[in-house]
Amino acid sequence: MKIKLVLWDWNGTLVDDANLCVEILNGLLDEYGKKNITLDFYRENFSFPVVNFYRKVSLPHQGYEFDEISKKFITRYREKWMKCSLQENTLDILKHLQNLDIRQMILSAGNQYDVEKFVKHYGLNTYFERILGTDNIKAEGKVELAMRFFSNTEYKSDEILIIGDTLHDLEIGNKIGCKTILSSMGHNSKSFLAGFHNYLIDDLRDISSYLLH
DSSP, rough: OOOOOEEEBBBTTTTEEEHHHHHHHHHHHEEEEEEEEOHHHHHHOOOSHHHHHHHHOOOOOOOOHHHHHHHHHHHHHHHHGOOOOEEETTTHHHHHHHTTTOOEHHHHEHHHHHHHHHHHHTTOGGEEEEEEEESSSSOOOHHHHHHHHHHHHHOOOGGGGEEESSHHHHHHHHHHTTEEEETTSSSSSSHHTTTTTTTTEEEETTHHHHOOO
């Protein structure tokens, strides 16, 4: 069946912010006297829920300390996010899908207010009918957000395409029963993703050829 709706992930998929996240994490690791991580390590190990990743790198991952470190992370992200650029060819593929009359929305683990602000900053509002973000700063609740949307939409699962950059996006696609494309340019590496999914792209423009099949 023809794809009628694309649900885009935001962080790492449309905006290139993995380097910034590693920079912020290393600042936090310094404060806790822990060993810094490389971008390669991050992309091979990052996962949702983020508490699992924090545990892996020896950062606080529960209770009050996790709440506080989540606040520090988002505060620093909000201070520096404007130095991030869109992923290469983002505008090309958004325009292409719009020309194909495919509706587009964002489904993000990011806070609703933040994602709306980011999308507006990059001038992308006209491409998205709706932005679905979470109500917290811990990157929690994306699965529930997706399920709630799907239970109230007229779209069938085989009419929806999820495009993301992490294993979490694939998990959501499988939960809904829709097709998923994973980009190798974001928060998880190609080698990591290849162990779970066989449709990976290295260029957002490759989505157009996928839609022809």
